[in-house]
Amino acid sequence: MASVLGVAAQVNEAVARKIGAGLRAASQGPPDTLRLVVAPEELRSATEELLRLRARFLITVGIDARPLSADYRVLYLFSLDGEHLFVVLECAVSPDDPHVDSIAALVPGANWAERECRDAVGVTPDGHPDPRRLLLADDWPEGLFPLRRDFPYDYRPPAAEGVAPVPKQPPEGASVLPIGPFFPVLEEPSYWRLFVEGETVVGCDYRGFYNHRGIEKLGESTLTYNEIPYLAERICGICGFIHSTAYCQAVEKAAGIEVPRRARYIRSIMLELERVHSHLLWLGIAGHILGFDTVLMQTWRMREPVMWLAEEISGNRKTYGMNTIGGLRRDLPATVVAKVLKVVDEVERESVAVRDAIVGDTTLLARTKNVGVLTGDWARQVCVVGPPARGSGVPIDARLDHPYAAYDEVPPRLCTQQAGDTWARVLVRVEELLDSIRQVREGLARLPAGEVLAEVKDEIPRDRIGISVVEAPRGEAVHFVMTGGDNRPYRWRVRAPTYPNLQAMPAMIDHAAIADVPITLGSLDPCFSCTERVEAIDVSTHSRRVYSRQELLAMSRELTLRGGRR
Amino acid sequence: MANPWVAFLLVPLIKIVVILLAVILIAAYMSFFERKILAYMQIRIGPNRVGPRGWLQPIADALKLLVKEDIVPARAEKFVYFLGPVLVVAPALLVFSVIPFGPAFKLFGYEVTPYLTDVNIGILFILGVSSVGVYGVILGGWASNNKFSMMGGLRSAAQLVSYEVPMGLSVVTVLLMANSLSLVKIVEAQKQAGVWYFIPGIVAFFIYFVCGVAETNRNPFDLPEAESELVAGFHTEYSGMKFAFYFLAEYANMVVVSSIATVLFLGGWLPPFPNWLAAVWALPALAWIPPIAWFVLKMAAFLFVYIWFRGTFPRYRFDQLMDLGWKVFIPVSLVNLMAVGLGVLLIGGK
Numbered sequence: 001m002a003s004v005l006g007v008a009a010q011v012n013e014a015v016a017r018k019i020g021a022g023l024r025a026a027s028q029g030p031p032d033t034l035r036l037v038v039a040p041e042e043l044r045s046a047t048e049e050l051l052r053l054r055a056r057f058l059i060t061v062g063i064d065a066r067p068l069s070a071d072y073r074v075l076y077l078f079s080l081d082g083e084h085l086f087v088v089l090e091c092a093v094s095p096d097d098p099h100v101d102s103i104a105a106l107v108p109g110a111n112w113a114e115r116e117c118r119d120a121v122g123v124t125p126d127g128h129p130d131p132r133r134l135l136l137a138d139d140w141p142e143g144l145f146p147l148r149r150d151f152p153y154d155y156r157p158p159a160a161e162g163v164a165p166v167p168k169q170p171p172e173g174a175s176v177l178p179i180g181p182f183f184p185v186l187e188e189p190s191y192w193r194l195f196v197e198g199e200t201v202v203g204c205d206y207r208g209f210y211n212h213r214g215i216e217k218l219g220e221s222t223l224t225y226n227e228i229p230y231l232a233e234r235i236c237g238i239c240g241f242i243h244s245t246a247y248c249q250a251v252e253k254a255a256g257i258e259v260p261r262r263a264r265y266i267r268s269i270m271l272e273l274e275r276v277h278s279h280l281l282w283l284g285i286a287g288h289i290l291g292f293d294t295v296l297m298q299t300w301r302m303r304e305p306v307m308w309l310a311e312e313i314s315g316n317r318k319t320y321g322m323n324t325i326g327g328l329r330r331d332l333p334a335t336v337v338a339k340v341l342k343v344v345d346e347v348e349r350e351s352v353a354v355r356d357a358i359v360g361d362t363t364l365l366a367r368t369k370n371v372g373v374l375t376g377d378w379a380r381q382v383c384v385v386g387p388p389a390r391g392s393g394v395p396i397d398a399r400l401d402h403p404y405a406a407y408d409e410v411p412p413r414l415c416t417q418q419a420g421d422t423w424a425r426v427l428v429r430v431e432e433l434l435d436s437i438r439q440v441r442e443g444l445a446r447l448p449a450g451e452v453l454a455e456v457k458d459e460i461p462r463d464r465i466g467i468s469v470v471e472a473p474r475g476e477a478v479h480f481v482m483t484g485g486d487n488r489p490y491r492w493r494v495r496a497p498t499y500p501n502l503q504a505m506p507a508m509i510d511h512a513a514i515a516d517v518p519i520t521l522g523s524l525d526p527c528f529s530c531t532e533r534v535e536a537i538d539v540s541t542h543s544r545r546v547y548s549r550q551e552l553l554a555m556s557r558e559l560t561l562r563g564g565r566r
Numbered sequence: 567m568a569n570p571w572v573a574f575l576l577v578p579l580i581k582i583v584v585i586l587l588a589v590i591l592i593a594a595y596m597s598f599f600e601r602k603i604l605a606y607m608q609i610r611i612g613p614n615r616v617g618p619r620g621w622l623q624p625i626a627d628a629l630k631l632l633v634k635e636d637i638v639p640a641r642a643e644k645f646v647y648f649l650g651p652v653l654v655v656a657p658a659l660l661v662f663s664v665i666p667f668g669p670a671f672k673l674f675g676y677e678v679t680p681y682l683t684d685v686n687i688g689i690l691f692i693l694g695v696s697s698v699g700v701y702g703v704i705l706g707g708w709a710s711n712n713k714f715s716m717m718g719g720l721r722s723a724a725q726l727v728s729y730e731v732p733m734g735l736s737v738v739t740v741l742l743m744a745n746s747l748s749l750v751k752i753v754e755a756q757k758q759a760g761v762w763y764f765i766p767g768i769v770a771f772f773i774y775f776v777c778g779v780a781e782t783n784r785n786p787f788d789l790p791e792a793e794s795e796l797v798a799g800f801h802t803e804y805s806g807m808k809f810a811f812y813f814l815a816e817y818a819n820m821v822v823v824s825s826i827a828t829v830l831f832l833g834g835w836l837p838p839f840p841n842w843l844a845a846v847w848a849l850p851a852l853a854w855i856p857p858i859a860w861f862v863l864k865m866a867a868f869l870f871v872y873i874w875f876r877g878t879f880p881r882y883r884f885d886q887l888m889d890l891g892w893k894v895f896i897p898v899s900l901v902n903l904m905a906v907g908l909g910v911l912l913i914g915g916k
Contacts, residue, residue: 175713177713177717183797184797199884199885290880291785291786291788291881292881293604293877294607294608296608297608297609297610298608298609301609361880363786363879363880363882366882366883366886367880367883513883513885515883515884
């Protein structure tokens, strides 16, 4: 810990040297978080200095702090991976003219984050390269910012006629091929407009966030600290435990709650079990995209016993409901340990067989080698995380860079590949899958006895911040919490791993064949509902009539309000 | 056979009806077996709800397609859109008119040939007619006024053109050996030679079948309808009976390719080693097997391989498919053609 303090002091000093009086305040909230309040006009210089120290941009958090200090705050979260340190650059923005300099030119990976901050909180980034709407629906009125404190969580603006996303113009001579919003191999809506010349992609445009439902807003306005884990868990349809863990850890950090060691071990074990079934699921989907359904069927069969394990441990296949602030609500039953070991043995045996089969398959190799290449340099600039980053030789892994749960005692192996192509990402995931099994075994072998829940007796203090990262199967998930009154966070910010990873897509499919686009997108293991923080809905109609786009939109909104009940 | 009405109208009509029904039935049940076998390969059960063990599934599918709404895109080129499925299905069925399912036999004192006709340019006829099918695909893809359909249609055209060449060359090796274009004569030549042509023509046999898979747009060469890239390719916009036509044509074409492979390379209706084991086949225990059973058995084996491929290979990418056709199959089949030609010259036509 001493070294972290030392590094924090050095960073503080370096930034102070660079921007002088522009650095207005510095504090260390949780020990691993350095919070630097900088003048808005010095934001770019401070960012430059952090980049020079090899900091990695995580996400932007816009906070409507008018009730607290009569301003908006924009927080830029960075991570110094090698030094296990988070750095927060905080700007106070005047509510009369909420503008802030864009850093997207310095950090291409901040592109979406700044647009989202503008859409949700209304702080406009000046000099942004692509200031189109990102998050809000096309018919959302201008000047209405849902994450401002005075915006009621249940307010519905009226639907508008004749609106459409602002499309990017294709280059001369290229035609547009739509992939989405609904497409056979996309499990969730996402709209890519490919600009193609013949079968070659020469550019693309993206419109997403069709699923945005304001989960952060709900957490800040109607739920309490201990209710949010159940909502967080429902952010993702596959790796929900990731999000509840990340949220709980953020609050625990902010409030300085020490989680019992046994609970940390069990969190690790559940997280790794989740990675096992998630990677198997991904492998199947990748096979399906390549027209190789046998892989899909086999890996999903292998995955099923892991889901049964989850059910036996938590009562549910998916939403475990185990996490709570301070630890776990439910202990690991002693009887289940032998079963877990048996299941992971079987999964390991079969995974090795699958690995040997796919490594030797020349067609598979031809379809993935040198396809969707993401260079290490660009991966760093767009702040790509998880297997796509490690497949491009960027050695980051939240479990090692910011150890949480029991990863300091049972560390993972860092699986990297240098090539940066789809094949490299396949290899990384297969290796990780096997390493996760090892970690589950080790974790169970070293599982300490004791309590699983630290009782939280005192009220959680206000105005503290906590940043927690969790290495989800798709990459690092970031949760930021700023504590507030009324037993709920003042601001809760979620950044799913697909959020930065999707931003690397345009470079990966540049001058690729159309046939390579689905597998390239698939190789990112995109999870749109995480990115957009929603739950899935579906609309079914029985009577026979023609619905206009407006009517369908209105119907689906109504259905959402009914909570999905028909 | 004295009455020309009987000889030239009644008998051919009966044969046409029987062959068409058989082909359509085989195509329908091929889809059933595909789903079943693929399911077993992928540790699933497959269709098992309609009728005993799902046996009536193809009937239910056909009925469903018959009564389904037939949607025509508002901005489609109506006439060509309608023409597409017809152009695809007609050649696929027409080809069966020259395929010999067995040798002539006597029925009630009349000589009956279990094929519609034996034209002396049979194989040329097949190659010519089956090539027309691609027009249906291209026109259907173009007329749908949909980018995915268009792209699928274009891919199909490129694929067909590339794979016609090596396929034709591998057929020529058989012609060299058999010294005839008539399918019946080719089978009889194999009987005389005492060996099926796949043994001397193993390379041509392999190339023919792979090209056949490519020509029928089947996995791993099912790019024109690659779901993950092009939704459903050229038939994205087709529904109801028009879609059923495309579907029928695809399966009928698989039967065509399998039948031709059977005739050209596996001795058609001949039993294995027709001369060498002639005594065995004449045994009372085996003599009852009609020649047509051998034909069906061999054809079914090919159809099974189709399904097996689908369970085993990922899809190729378009340029990889083209590379394979132009850079591998065409040179190899050219060299093979010369080698077989030389062999025929030296050993003499078998």
